[in-house]
Amino acid sequence: MIFATALMLMAAMMLMLVRLLRGPELYDRVLAVNSFGTKTILFLCVFAFLIGRSDAVDIALLYALMNFIATIAILKFFRYRALDVALSRTRRRGETR
């Protein structure tokens, strides 16, 4: 049961890989990378149960936290072609809306 789920998740990962390689748009690739990350997180959770050790869940947690940094970085570079612009504004001290 757990192993079957792991295999299904791996199959989904491979399908995502095919989409990642075929493109054709950059956005398709970004979508595939992001979705591939989600599937890897799930696989790591399931794998922790497969080997009976909880350590893999820590890595899944790390990916769940950090997976979208790369997605945002790619989109930002592709769209604005700059590292230093803000996507959003921080409120300065004393500033009211």
Next chain:
Amino acid sequence: MSELLHMLDILRPYVAGIALLSGGVIVLIGASGVLRLPDFYTRLHAAGVTDTLGTLLVLLGLILLSGFTLLSGKLALVGLFLLLTSPAATHAVANAAHKAGLKPRLGTVQSQPPLDASGDPS
């Protein structure tokens, strides 16, 4: 009351198994959708929607399997963070594609050029 709890405890692995397998199937369906659907926006739909449900089901199954431990807490956190970031990332991709002028493919399949010619940003 305790009998009911006992019943639930017996049922737990079965419910967990059903949740795990259905979660896996949903993720797989979503992945094949991403592979087969004709243009970016439909693929986005397939990935975004099924990922959320599939993730929740798989993690629910695992939480049921592990019982009330530190591990289930971590799994719940994984689910929470995925629920936060995954739609945000999907939103960012969709927003960026829309802003860049990527047009969805409209109309029937027959009236469209083949797959590789579609989705030129204008």
Next chain:
Amino acid sequence: MNGEFLTPIDAFTVIDLIFMSMLVVVGIAIVRLKDLFAVVMLSGVYSLVSAAWFVSLDAVDVAFTEAAVGAGISTVLMLGAMLLTARQAAPTKPARHWVALIVVCATGAALLYATVDMPSFGDPLSAPNAYIGLEYLKRTGPETGVPNVVSAVLASYRGYDTFGETTVILTAGLGVVLILGLGGPAIKRKKTSAAKAKAAKIDQSKILGAHHVVLRVVSKMMIPVIIIYGAYVQFHGDFGPGGGFQAGLIIASAIILYALIFGIDAAKEAVPPSLVRLGAALGVLIYGGVGVINLLLGGNFLEYNILNPTHPSHGQELGIMFVEIGVLVTVASVMLIIFYGFTSRQPDISDKDW
């Protein structure tokens, strides 16, 4: 070669094989693609798959590090470099292709010939597994009281080695500073007229403000959690996967995310470059300082037993903790030095070329 051991074929072998084939597919795709954006994304996926495979190979600490590197920092660095260079690679010339193919085939054949003498996969009695690694496994529990053998070996048994690695990381940060400059202070940054015009254009197109409200809200929720998780990884590193290297990468990633969403100036206000420069050196100082304290107390360099003479294992725990803090400070600071260094450059490429 240990002839008796036969590698079993089981469910885990299937998982290993699937991961290996994914890695090969991604590697070949990197060869073929010319769009550098796609290449960078694929290298991110390559790192993700190898992290998952490392988990399957029991190397949870390594997987943790690979995940922390691959999920954010290396992708952002490569994108930053691409931004300042080019986004398309020129096609490979046929002559180069054939030369490369011949070299690769010859080298590969020689290496394959050498594998015959290598121990079988998973052999518990092979020379690497039955000798010094096993010794560390047996000694770590009684001598240091740290359950995570990797942390104990990293910070205690091979403490000299790790001290060297930390210094290498500091040196790499210094190298980037020498090549690209220090990044400058937050507000008084000199901008070229082209960059100013570009910033004005971006202002007009309503990128600032409430436009990316979803990203802003989600990032505001995630950044503190990422930093807290970094602290958890740091201080739980003795008991589970984690330690100074991973925590440093995670905390640096959180600040990079902040810079991506709120702009580099806001990030430089929150974490000033001067602080980062100080931190990079301070971490190595903490590491070396622990060693010097041991010397002053009458022990050897990095001999933590001396820190608590009645309970040597407590001294070990204390020493490992401080050393890991030094590693954390250096790694996080150097990653931010590098990030600031890349962001301080303005691209001089026209829209047409890029």
Next chain:
Amino acid sequence: MSSGIEFWQYLVGHFNYIVVIILMMTGLYIVISTGNLVKKLVGLGVFQTAVFQLYITMGKVTGGQPPILEGVHESAAGEAATTVAEHGEAAAAAASHGEQAVQATVSIAKTMDEVLVGGVLYSNPLPHVLILTAIVVGVATLAVGLALVVRIRESYGTIEEDELQEANYQHAKGALS
């Protein structure tokens, strides 16, 4: 017995090395064949990761556990979690009962009983230690390489190797004449 079976045994026992060599050679091919300096660095990254995988696969022990000592050995999936408190107790117990028991000499284990630690089989931690630091050093040196590429782009206006050589050649010719 027959050479076919021997070859099969070789293949099953060494498939990790074969795949690692394929990946390594993929990285080497990228480094040699492409003229683009950023892509060359990606190729170096692939090569580097293959070396990491070589070390880690050599440290893997079939049926082994990750090298994190546990007081309790769990195999049932449902009971996989141990709390921090349990970890701490296990460590304390290990520390109190065995501080004097470590022998000074290092010997090679020859039987399966000798490789068990506290009755549990663990994978080899030493490659993990080496590779863990190597990954972080790898990303730091990658940054140095990328910084050099950025400077080359600023000075020459290109990052393609052929064009760089051509520019150097033209420069040298100009200096001579």
